[in-house]
Amino acid sequence: MAADKVKADLAELKTKKLPIIFIVGGPGSGKGTQCVKIAEKYGFKHLSSGDLLRDDVKSGNPRGEKLDKMMKAGQLVPLEVVLDLIKEAMIASKNAKGFLIDGYPREVIQGQQFESEIWECSLVIYYDVSDEVMTKRLLGRAATSGRVDDNAETIKKRLVTFHNQTKPVVDYYDKKNKLATIKAEGTVDAIFADSCKVIDQMLSKK
Numbered sequence: 208m209a210a211d212k213v214k215a216d217l218a219e220l221k222t223k224k225l226p227i228i229f230i231v232g233g234p235g236s237g238k239g240t241q242c243v244k245i246a247e248k249y250g251f252k253h254l255s256s257g258d259l260l261r262d263d264v265k266s267g268n269p270r271g272e273k274l275d276k277m278m279k280a281g282q283l284v285p286l287e288v289v290l291d292l293i294k295e296a297m298i299a300s301k302n303a304k305g306f307l308i309d310g311y312p313r314e315v316i317q318g319q320q321f322e323s324e325i326w327e328c329s330l331v332i333y334y335d336v337s338d339e340v341m342t343k344r345l346l347g348r349a350a351t352s353g354r355v356d357d358n359a360e361t362i363k364k365r366l367v368t369f370h371n372q373t374k375p376v377v378d379y380y381d382k383k384n385k386l387a388t389i390k391a392e393g394t395v396d397a398i399f400a401d402s403c404k405v406i407d408q409m410l411s412k413k
């Protein structure tokens with residue numbers, strides 16, 4: 208899509224003042240699982256940066272091979288690629304009541320860039336899970352996920368990337384009073400109930 212058209216479409220979407228929630232957490236922390244439930248309850252559009260990237264690779268886009276290699280290595284892909292995919296998906300979801308941006312930002316600069324080019328997030332939910340639990344969950348999923356990064360070696364690398372590059376995002380939004388940390392080692396339903404509490408609080412302030 209041409210850059211001017213994207214800018215104009217986003218400007219139009221911005222006038223609706225829809226809530227934007229960033230969903231942050233390590234690999235296997237349960238971001239995707241919770242987003243599906245939250246999206247269903249609140250009518251928000253769930254946009255997973257990982258899913259958008261995997262779809263882009265599958266689409267046969269020439270940059271796909273490079274992206275696939277980076278994901279296999281547990282590294283972050285270039286910021287502009289992810290942000291462009293998110294922008295286009297947001298524009299295509301004009302009837303949403305809000306947006307759940309799952310797996311983004313992975314670095315402070317990603318959040319800053321998003322907020323300057325699109326609009327400010329209302330809330331950041333951080334699912335806090337130990338490395339041991341995340342590893343166990345991902346190894347459990349590996350048999351069926353078909354994902355290039357669900358193997359012991361890549362999971363270790365994904366965890367390093369998370370601690371080095373994404374943890375600062377948590378501190379950054381904490382200082383801005385936008386962070387809700389949810390201990391996320393309990394049942395899916397208990398974590399969902401905690402997520403709803405913070406979302407209801409955010410909506411009541413709007």
Ligand code: AP5
Nearest residue numbers: 234235236237238239240256257278282283284310344348
């Ligand atoms: P991405 O697809 O975002 O992967 P991830 O962050 O590693 O997280 P997952 O999708 O694997 O896990 P999740 O937290 O969603 O947990 P889930 O609900 O699935 O990113 C993949 C790659 O793409 C990155 O490594 C990077 O290369 C690239 N990328 C993505 N975003 C990027 C960005 N913004 N910038 C640059 N690069 C980017 O659950 C996991 C398992 O646990 C499932 O089997 C589930 O059933 C189970 N489970 C969930 N909750 C519970 C629970 N409460 N109890 C027991 N089991 C549970």
